[in-house]
Amino acid sequence: xxxxERQSDALSELINIAFARTGAALSELTGHxxxxxxxxxxxxxxxxLRGALAKFVPGDVASIHQVFAGPIAGDxxxxxxxxxxxxxxxxxxxxxxxxxxxxESAREVLTEVGNILLNACLGMFGNLLNVHVTFSVPxxxxxxxxxxxxxxxxxxxxxxxxxxIYTAFQIRDSSVKGFLVIVLSVASLDRLIQEVDAWEAxxxx
Amino acid sequence: MSRSGMQEASSxxxxxxxxxxHWMHELAxxxxxxxxxxxxxxxxxxxxxxxxxxxxxxxxxKNLLELFPELIxxxxxxxxxxxxxxxxxxxxxxxxxxxxxMPSLSGEHEYAQMQQAVRxxxxxxxxxxxxTLTIIxxxxxxxxxEAKLYAQIEERSRLLxxxxxxxxxxxxxxxxxxEFLATISHELRNPLNAILGWSHMMRVGKLNETNxxxxxxxxxxxxxxxxxxxxxxxxxxxxxxxxxxLDVRTVDLLSIVNAAMDSIRPAADAKGIRLxxxxxxxxxxxxxxxxxxxxxVWNLLSNAVKFTPNGGRITVQVQRRASQVEIxxxxxxxxxxxxxxxxxFDRFRQADASTTRAHGGLGLGLSIxxxxxxxxxxxxxxxxxxxxxxxTFTISLPFMGVxxxxxxxxxxxxxxxxxxxxxEGLPSLHGLKVLVVDDEADTRELIGQxxxxxxxxxxxxxxxxxxxxxxxxxxxxxxxxxxxxxxxxGYSLISKIRALPSEEGGQIPAAALTAYARAEDRLRVLxxxxxxxxxxxxxxxxxxxxxxxxxGRAYKS
Numbered sequence: 001x002x003x004x005e006r007q008s009d010a011l012s013e014l015i016n017i018a019f020a021r022t023g024a025a026l027s028e029l030t031g032h033x034x035x036x037x038x039x040x041x042x043x044x045x046x047x048x049l050r051g052a053l054a055k056f057v058p059g060d061v062a063s064i065h066q067v068f069a070g071p072i073a074g075d076x077x078x079x080x081x082x083x084x085x086x087x088x089x090x091x092x093x094x095x096x097x098x099x100x101x102x103x104e105s106a107r108e109v110l111t112e113v114g115n116i117l118l119n120a121c122l123g124m125f126g127n128l129l130n131v132h133v134t135f136s137v138p139x140x141x142x143x144x145x146x147x148x149x150x151x152x153x154x155x156x157x158x159x160x161x162x163x164x165i166y167t168a169f170q171i172r173d174s175s176v177k178g179f180l181v182i183v184l185s186v187a188s189l190d191r192l193i194q195e196v197d198a199w200e201a202x203x204x205x
Numbered sequence: 206m207s208r209s210g211m212q213e214a215s216s217x218x219x220x221x222x223x224x225x226x227h228w229m230h231e232l233a234x235x236x237x238x239x240x241x242x243x244x245x246x247x248x249x250x251x252x253x254x255x256x257x258x259x260x261x262x263x264x265x266x267k268n269l270l271e272l273f274p275e276l277i278x279x280x281x282x283x284x285x286x287x288x289x290x291x292x293x294x295x296x297x298x299x300x301x302x303x304x305x306x307m308p309s310l311s312g313e314h315e316y317a318q319m320q321q322a323v324r325x326x327x328x329x330x331x332x333x334x335x336x337t338l339t340i341i342x343x344x345x346x347x348x349x350x351e352a353k354l355y356a357q358i359e360e361r362s363r364l365l366x367x368x369x370x371x372x373x374x375x376x377x378x379x380x381x382x383x384e385f386l387a388t389i390s391h392e393l394r395n396p397l398n399a400i401l402g403w404s405h406m407m408r409v410g411k412l413n414e415t416n417x418x419x420x421x422x423x424x425x426x427x428x429x430x431x432x433x434x435x436x437x438x439x440x441x442x443x444x445x446x447x448x449x450x451l452d453v454r455t456v457d458l459l460s461i462v463n464a465a466m467d468s469i470r471p472a473a474d475a476k477g478i479r480l481x482x483x484x485x486x487x488x489x490x491x492x493x494x495x496x497x498x499x500x501x502v503w504n505l506l507s508n509a510v511k512f513t514p515n516g517g518r519i520t521v522q523v524q525r526r527a528s529q530v531e532i533x534x535x536x537x538x539x540x541x542x543x544x545x546x547x548x549x550f551d552r553f554r555q556a557d558a559s560t561t562r563a564h565g566g567l568g569l570g571l572s573i574x575x576x577x578x579x580x581x582x583x584x585x586x587x588x589x590x591x592x593x594x595x596x597t598f599t600i601s602l603p604f605m606g607v608x609x610x611x612x613x614x615x616x617x618x619x620x621x622x623x624x625x626x627x628x629e630g631l632p633s634l635h636g637l638k639v640l641v642v643d644d645e646a647d648t649r650e651l652i653g654q655x656x657x658x659x660x661x662x663x664x665x666x667x668x669x670x671x672x673x674x675x676x677x678x679x680x681x682x683x684x685x686x687x688x689x690x691x692x693x694x695g696y697s698l699i700s701k702i703r704a705l706p707s708e709e710g711g712q713i714p715a716a717a718l719t720a721y722a723r724a725e726d727r728l729r730v731l732x733x734x735x736x737x738x739x740x741x742x743x744x745x746x747x748x749x750x751x752x753x754x755x756x757g758r759a760y761k762s
Contacts, residue, residue: 028280029300066293070332093299103351104344108297108322115295123292132332135293137324 007193008041010200014128015039015165018120025116026169030092035170036117039180046160046183050149053164056179057081061148062102063141064114068122070133072188074160075152076122078114080178082142085110088178091171102142111140121165121180129195152183161189236305236341242334244269244285256307256319256343273305288327288337296323298344305341314349381551392434396427437569440500444576451494451580452727458491458498458530458602459484462523465502469510477516485524488531491602493581498602501577504570505534505598512596513538529583529601541589541596549587550575578602631746632753634661639752640681641665642672642698643718644690648743652685652718655745656752669693673701676710683755684715685739685748688730695719699734714755718743 003011019036026034044052062085064078080088082102089106092113102110115138126133141148153160165180184192229237230250239248245268249261264272269285276282281304284294296304303321310319322344328336403420406412412420443449466480473480502521509519513536522533541549550571578585583602589595639661643649646667653663664679666672668690675681684702688695695717705711716737717730727738737751 089299104347105297105299105351108295108344109299112295112297112300115293119287119292119294123290126291132291134291134327134329137293137326138295 003041003043003193006200007196010196010203011041011163012039014124014196014199015041015121018124019117019167022117022120025120026092026113030171032091032172034092037168037170037175040166042164042166043189044162044164046149046153046156046162049162049164049181050145053079053145053179053181056177057145059144060142061145062110063143063148064111064118064138065141065152066115066118066122066138067136068133069136070126071131072125072129072133072184072191074182074184074188076118077148077152077181077183078117078178079148079181080110080176084176084178085142087174088113088169088171088176091169091174091176107140111138114138114140117180121182125192128199129191156183156185159186160184161186163189163192235343236339238269238339238341239328239336240269240285240339241336242289244289244337246272247336253341256310257305275306276304284325285337288325289334291327291329291334293327294325296321296325298322298348304339309343309345314345314352316345316349319343320345320348389434389438393431396431399427400424400431437573440573441569444573449576449580450728451497453492453494455490456493456495456498458488458523458532461495461499462502462521462532465499465506466521468503469506472507472510473519476510476513478510478513479518481518481520483520483522483524485522487525488523488604491530491604493602497577498581501574501600502532502534504574505532505600508570508598509534509536509538509596512536525604526601528604530604532600532602533597535595535597537595540592540594541587542592546587546589550585574598574600631659631749634659634749634752634756637661637683637752637756638679638681639663639683639685640672640675640679640713641685642667642669642690642695643687644668645687648687648718648741652743652748655743655748659749659752661752669695669698669701672698676702676705676713680710681713683752684713685752686715686717686735688717688719695735696729696733703734716751716755 016038019039023034023036042052057079058081060082062080062082066076068074068076086102086106089102089109093106093109118138119135122133122135141151143151160183163180163182163184165182167178167180169176169178226248230248233250233252236253236256237248237250238246238253240246245266246264249259249264254260259272270276270282276285279301281296281301284296287294298320301321301323303318304323305321307319307321309316320343322342324340326338326340327334328338400423403424407417407420440449462482462484466482470480506519506521513519517537519534519536522531522535524531524533575585578600581602583600585598585600588597588599634656637660639656641649641652641656641663643652643665644667649665649667653665656663664675664681666675670693672684672686676684684699686695686698699715699717702713702715703711715735716739717735718739718741719726719730730738736755739748739751
């Protein structure tokens, strides 16, 4: 399944609204201006995901993972490479820690940031589809990309698609790249795209 | 499953649910709070009771935001709004510190407030949110431990870098020492070569009269310069080992500066350098060691002469500034680069190796100046606009408010001059009988010769016993005695003499000769009964002046 250019643009626009909300929330929380770059959106089959992401995350990946359930269901993840994760927490907390490692406190901060971003995006989808989705408590994992994809696919027999949203956090003259991955069943993705089409048509009129 | 079986299973589940609730209430190690969908408190576990001091019975049924208005002030109430919309919210300690204010009861750390990690979740039933669940975890100890760990890491890296600094510094000092040894062997050998060469030619008798004069002059000049090098080295080693003592009296700075200028003038004249002076009559007296002060000024002046090109200018200013007296030496010489300025007073430092060669010396003079000024409770500073722009050295010494009446201000001692010995202008010693005691024939002869040149009669002896005999026999007017002699030393000799009745020479004015020529020795010398102290190698002019002075005192008394 491939997104048409119009669908891709519409989806980007919708997600950008969620990003603006996230940026505002993070700015207020940290006292620093936080901006999320306008997203670039692509859809991959889950089997293609590894190839698509490998060049962005060569080493360990820090992922904040929330499962969502309801009329549409799936997995939502914020992915950062390890160094990016360290940098992001330092930028957000004014920390000058003499360490290049994620301690418990840094992991908590990342979890909160991921939670805010995932809530904004999924909340936006829920509103768009006019459905109520429930979330699991977010969890942070640090693992290789292969391990991450494997654990996300575990127990999913039917074909799934992954909506991959590239962005970057801009904080205090620094930029930290990251991306959101929303893994959906074919049915959920179909429904989402239909609604995006409808929204886009509505915008046009 | 039979009806009774289902009932059994359902009652088992009910029992289990009740047990879980009981566990959450009584035993959970986290704070657990549930509310209905209007945020009225439903459950408030034992942990919450313990840590907030609020009993479940006090809070149940009450609105959470009314119970804790701080949640609204800190804009944390939004999290409950979002939870009621179905979102799970994470509140990290790093970004919020805590949700509900509680005192921190555990461990030793700086946190008065319990640091918390919080999850706020919606509670749903059949797709509808019917309430919220808040789980609060105490992370104070973890956060404190992390902070401590980071402090340790920082401390360790700080130590590592300061250790590295110290090591670099030690290596640098070692390198300087090596360079210094190279310099010193060169500097000491240079005059020695001249001395050996010329004296050899004199011994083999190959020199005519003109050349002999030249040889003597060269030997003298080189021996002089070597003697200065050794004096500098001895000073430095005394300063380093903390053995340098000042012989502090009330001194007149102007006469000290004048004396130092007189002694540097021949060198300045030789290079066509003009010496100018400005003296503030309000300056001086100060309290200090006259010899050392003169050494300070002389070092600065000789440094200025060394680094000022032919036809240059050196000015010396002595002025009063508040409670300080300042000696300012300014030259029109090659100046000092900004990079080298901070190291000017370091030992064994000269701006660079080539300068070392061009100007000679050990680079000790300014270091000695710095140390001596320090010992006087003063300060020395240097200023230069840069290379080629001259340099200004300023010495500040504490001014003595009230002139002490006990001691007359001590003027300058004659300073070794780089000039050829001239007996012109020296006091006459005619009619004086001087007894010289020294076990070293060369010194004895030299002193005898100098004193004879000035017209005195000289009796030479080589031991204390001979000296005592000579006193009895010849009744000399003055005694010049070496200190270090085999069998009986100069201290023993003078104490025996002072024990004699005055008509037998017990009051004879006496000067001691010693190679250990500094204040600490001098004190012992003076206490033991000598009036003066003459450092070896003996300077002819100084010797004559001292003898005249001793004789003068003798005549006066």
